Amino acid sequence: MSFQVRDSDIESDDSSSSKTRVSSSSDITLKRMSPSERTPLITTKALPSADEDVSATKARRNHAAHKIVLLLVAILILATFGDQISEAPLTRIYESIICYRYYENADPSKIRMGRDTVGPGAIGGVDELYCKVNGVQSQLSTIRGTQQFLDGIPSLVLAFPLGWAADRFGRKPMLTIGIISFVFRACWMQFICWFWQAFDIRWTWASSLHGLVSGSSACISALFFVLISDVVAQEERSSVFLRVGASNMISNFTMPPLAALLMRYNPWIPALLGTFLTTTSLFLVALLPETLDWRHPHSTPSSSHPPSPTSENALPPPPDPSPVNTIASLNYPVRLFHGLRSATQVLWTDWRIPALISTYLLHMLLGVLAIQTLLLYISKRYLYTLSQATLVLTTRSLINFVFLFLLLPAVAKLLTVRYGLSAQRKDLYLARGSLVLTAVGWTMIGLAPTVPAVFVAIIISSLGYGWPLLLRSFLASLVPTHYLARVFSIISVVDSVGLMVGAPLMAGLFNKGLDIGGMGIGLPFYVLGAACAVTTGVVFVVGLRKGEERGSESDGEEDDALR
Structure with a gap:
């Protein structure tokens, strides 16, 4: 099956079929118009109605959109598989290098093989059991923590310019460049570890420079959602977002066990396999069509459907730089200020947009840091081994997958079909409910006295896992297409x-909870619950304005009709 779909393909099919119809009809007409006194002076022929043409075009467009979404899901799965299967092995390789160098000075008797015989990454040079001492683990924590901090800097500095580039030059080039940069990042880290005797392990920090062209993983993740928003109709957007999010979670409960199995032989096997999988996703990216203005390539105002406050025409398209522009005669700081103000004007036309964007301060806190803290919390409070605690979190990932892929889309469809809610109102209501469950669930985790109780609390918190995806879908309905990549980049x-x-906040709260003891050990999750409650309040304040739902539906009809 080919996923490469372009507008020219559809147009050529239409034109060829049209020519065939005209040719055949001409032959029939010539035969019927042979000289005879019975031949009517005026002949009539039934032509396809405008509604039939619109319906056929809409069906082809939706079919093509489904192919593009499936292709994006395949790219996402390959990329996340590569990341997840290589994460633990690469950490083990780091640990092995640090451990070998540590015992060269602390206790050479622990070294099993000399530098001339030990393999790449110092694997097998020292038994892993001896690498759990504080001296090794503290260095490992510093290396990984600094790497995470450095990886975040490009997102802060370049996310907005890269979002502008995606709006200006297209989505596909930016996605291609981003994935290539991740491949080079992985190759650089593995190169340093392979030749560990020639390079200090801290040279791996230079891999963060990949963000100078891609903006790091946060920007690439935002770009995936922009691509989906380009091709999926508003009424289906939230369900597609949820299923894509669920597909992203497949790697969370499939790749770590596979990586652990392969690491029994050599951690380099899953590490190199991860790089290969990420590289393979580039071949699928080549099949993607450009999706900028995909649903409405000929965007013109419609007299029958005046623009609504949330329509594409609510804001002008981004200005095209021109040498005759009067701003060009100003000095650079002034030009920079005017350019930034023009590019970010979408944020100031509707207060709801920055309000909803602010809720994403909680996103990574719940998605990454809270899970890492939860692992230590379960191990410490309930005296579980780390492997047992990891099994509990793997079960959580499976629950999240089932909920996002099956249950939440079914609820969304029920609200739309049976109760008649618009796509915008459905997304907003589901996001509110999800945040309420998230706040209750994380608070209960801190209060849970036993493992079964904390497991129930984890399930409740998992039921709210889809709120960032739902809010992203709702935001996409408020933002004009030409500003969508920039808004998602700001996210x-x-x-x-x-x-x-x-x-540092979660680490400090966890250490403070350990000092308090007892129920106080759940301090990080009490704070998380309170933060979720504040975020829930913000989303409840945001609402739909009068006439917006009707305007959104009109815009959707215009897009589908391909004006």
């Missing part, structure tokens, strides 16, 4: 800020 900036600020 990635907020994600990075939340991650960089939240990491």
